[in-house]
Amino acid sequence: MRNVICARCVKCGKEYEATPNLTNCECGGILDIIYDYDYIKTKLTTETLANRRNPTMWRYRELLPVEETTPDTELRVGWSPLYEAPRLAKRLGLKKLWIKDDGVNPTASLKDRASAMAVAKAREAGAEVIACSSTGNAASSLAGNAAAAGLKTYIFVPARAPKGKLAQLLSFGATVISVRGSYEDTFELSKQAIERWGWYNRNAAINPYLSEGKKTVGLEIMEQLNWQVPDYIAISVGDGCTIAGLWKGLKDLHAIGFIDRLPKLISAQAAGCWPINRAVETGEPWRPMEENTLADSIAVGVPRNADKAIMAIRESGGLTVEVTDREIMDAQKLLGESCGVFGEPAGVTGTAGVKKLREQGRLPADATVVSVVTGNGLKDVANAIAARGEPISVPPDMEHLLDAFAEHEVPL
Numbered sequence: 001m002r003n004v005i006c007a008r009c010v011k012c013g014k015e016y017e018a019t020p021n022l023t024n025c026e027c028g029g030i031l032d033i034i035y036d037y038d039y040i041k042t043k044l045t046t047e048t049l050a051n052r053r054n055p056t057m058w059r060y061r062e063l064l065p066v067e068e069t070t071p072d073t074e075l076r077v078g079w080s081p082l083y084e085a086p087r088l089a090k091r092l093g094l095k096k097l098w099i100k101d102d103g104v105n106p107t108a109s110l111k112d113r114a115s116a117m118a119v120a121k122a123r124e125a126g127a128e129v130i131a132c133s134s135t136g137n138a139a140s141s142l143a144g145n146a147a148a149a150g151l152k153t154y155i156f157v158p159a160r161a162p163k164g165k166l167a168q169l170l171s172f173g174a175t176v177i178s179v180r181g182s183y184e185d186t187f188e189l190s191k192q193a194i195e196r197w198g199w200y201n202r203n204a205a206i207n208p209y210l211s212e213g214k215k216t217v218g219l220e221i222m223e224q225l226n227w228q229v230p231d232y233i234a235i236s237v238g239d240g241c242t243i244a245g246l247w248k249g250l251k252d253l254h255a256i257g258f259i260d261r262l263p264k265l266i267s268a269q270a271a272g273c274w275p276i277n278r279a280v281e282t283g284e285p286w287r288p289m290e291e292n293t294l295a296d297s298i299a300v301g302v303p304r305n306a307d308k309a310i311m312a313i314r315e316s317g318g319l320t321v322e323v324t325d326r327e328i329m330d331a332q333k334l335l336g337e338s339c340g341v342f343g344e345p346a347g348v349t350g351t352a353g354v355k356k357l358r359e360q361g362r363l364p365a366d367a368t369v370v371s372v373v374t375g376n377g378l379k380d381v382a383n384a385i386a387a388r389g390e391p392i393s394v395p396p397d398m399e400h401l402l403d404a405f406a407e408h409e410v411p412l
Contacts, residue, residue: 205304
């Protein structure tokens, strides 16, 4: 890979050759992919991108750690819409707000970006089987992208995983192992199985290439805004890989001169599970927490990418915010009503965080903000219905309809 210099440990600084099978540093630290920005500048310009017709994450190949001969993956991952949301901005008292809807990806979440990268690197490694642990979205994204590539998958999920995500996994032909325990239990079992059978490892805390796939959401946001940098980008945070990837992409663009400044990040976590935010706010090392939130995709009490995430939030001078399950469900309704965007609980947590920060006066009214919706609401229909309530049920009779409208105070 001419565009990549090496992989470097974020803890001890040791450098490694960027081979497809990279895992953690021998000290236990997570690796970071280091690029040759001078070389990339000779190959990539904003004009090049403007004329590029590839509507996927692979339009940014010069900024991605793949061989030139590695083909694009089969599913159309990336280039999700960025909607300006003036009605929602007005309701929140913001100057300008955009919603990045990554729930339109092939398996309905941002995790497709990481899984597409995993499939590309597995091919480079000559692997035929990929495995991971997940609270749900990483699992379904891996199963779908691998199925399209003809690769076999073994997926480990905690027993609490929503039925919608399990249905995806089974439909994609994955071998699904439902673990009666926490996400940490699930991760440890998957780690042991991967080591025993030599499967390609898609776990984001182990494989440094996955955040490189996730960073493409940041590349897209900037290109879609014509390289005009917003003041803040808000995103939900679980294991830390997504916010770390987002920050890496933004720094890449700054390093090659595509943007003239960096935005601040907003790290939104569930009030029932916020180990990364707690570390940022207290200045202490992160500590495990219980996983008490309906936002299953970010219910990660032992975040495996905490180091990168904490560094990203601090480097950006960003904000941290914790939102309750009630606030998450209210944000789900708000996004649907004002923008027509249907996000799952974890997917709308970033928007819930923006709302709460405005209410607290911590986010200026004149700020320009992008909020990333990381997953589609169809992933978890039970909580979506709980947020809105059951539909009005009537027999096929006009009098009963009128009575029901009066009972529910339906405006006519």
